[in-house]
Amino acid sequence: GENVEQHPSTLSVQEGDSAVIKCTYSDSASNYFPWYKQELGKRPQLIIDIRSNVGEKKDQRIAVTLNKTAKHFSLHITETQPEDSAVYFCAASMGSGDKLTFGTGTRLAVRP
Amino acid sequence: EAQVTQNPRYLITVTGKKLTVTCSQNMNHEYMSWYRQDPGLGLRQIYYSMNVEVTDKGDVPEGYKVSRKEKRNFPLILESPSPNQTSLYFCASSGRPGLAAQYFGPGTRLTVL
Numbered sequence: 001g002e003n004v005e006q007h008p009s010t011l012s013v014q015e016g017d018s019a020v021i022k023c024t025y026s027d028s029a030s031n032y033f034p035w036y037k038q039e040l041g042k043r044p045q046l047i048i049d050i051r052s053n054v055g056e057k058k059d060q061r062i063a064v065t066l067n068k069t070a071k072h073f074s075l076h077i078t079e080t081q082p083e084d085s086a087v088y089f090c091a092a093s094m095g096s097g098d099k100l101t102f103g104t105g106t107r108l109a110v111r112p
Numbered sequence: 113e114a115q116v117t118q119n120p121r122y123l124i125t126v127t128g129k130k131l132t133v134t135c136s137q138n139m140n141h142e143y144m145s146w147y148r149q150d151p152g153l154g155l156r157q158i159y160y161s162m163n164v165e166v167t168d169k170g171d172v173p174e175g176y177k178v179s180r181k182e183k184r185n186f187p188l189i190l191e192s193p194s195p196n197q198t199s200l201y202f203c204a205s206s207g208r209p210g211l212a213a214q215y216f217g218p219g220t221r222l223t224v225l
Contacts, residue, residue: 001171006154031210032210032211034211034213036213043202043216043217043218043219044155044202044213044216045216046211046213046214046215049211051210089154089155091155091213093210093211093212096162096210098160098162098168098212099157099160099170099171099212100145100157100160100170100211100212100213101157101171102147102154102155102156102157103154104152104153104154105154
């Protein structure tokens with residue numbers, strides 16, 4: 001089955017700096033890569049996703065890049081703010097609405 | 113208001129006592145799924161459903177059952193709970209083709225003694 005590895009497990013940045021979280025996947029058939037943000041004590045929220053026919057997608061301060069050849073994808077957050085502090089999960093899916101495999105999460109702390 | 117609801121939110125039970133966690137969505141979504149979240153392991157998919165009467169196993173289905181008799185409901189059944197099923201459970205739904213989890217429910221914290 002699919003295996004998703006996520007790094008780093010914890011990340012601390014100064015407010016205003018950029019943060020990058022990286023994930024690798026094992027199954028080349030995976031073609032849909034969502035990212036979720038989970039604040040302390042809350043449910044996960046879908047923040048951005050990318051399909052394998054797209055190399056990069058941006059939404060305001062967040063962007064996701066995908067390298068299909070290397071089987072890795074990354075989340076980039078620019079101009080970080082304290083409210084960006086949360087656990088971020090990457091995931092991989094074969095894009096048919098079925099199995100969804102998550103990474104183990106990155107705890108991001110933004111220092112004011 | 114568009115939402116995914118779960119009940120109960122908190123449950124403490126004993127080994128072997130059958131229980132059901134309900135999940136309901138009011139967005140007419142086709143896809144619904146269940147996850148458990150454990151420290152250090154992230155989220156793991158238990159079961160998913162692509163439509164009424166269509167369900168399939170995720171990565172950790174052992175000890176769980178599901179049913180999808182109506183589009184809006186997707187209950188998770190633990191026939192004989194064991195302590196290793198103590199976890200935080202999330203239900204999710206999606207109306208986005210190819211994505212199993214677009215909106216999550218609030219979570220159910222289950223403790224099995």
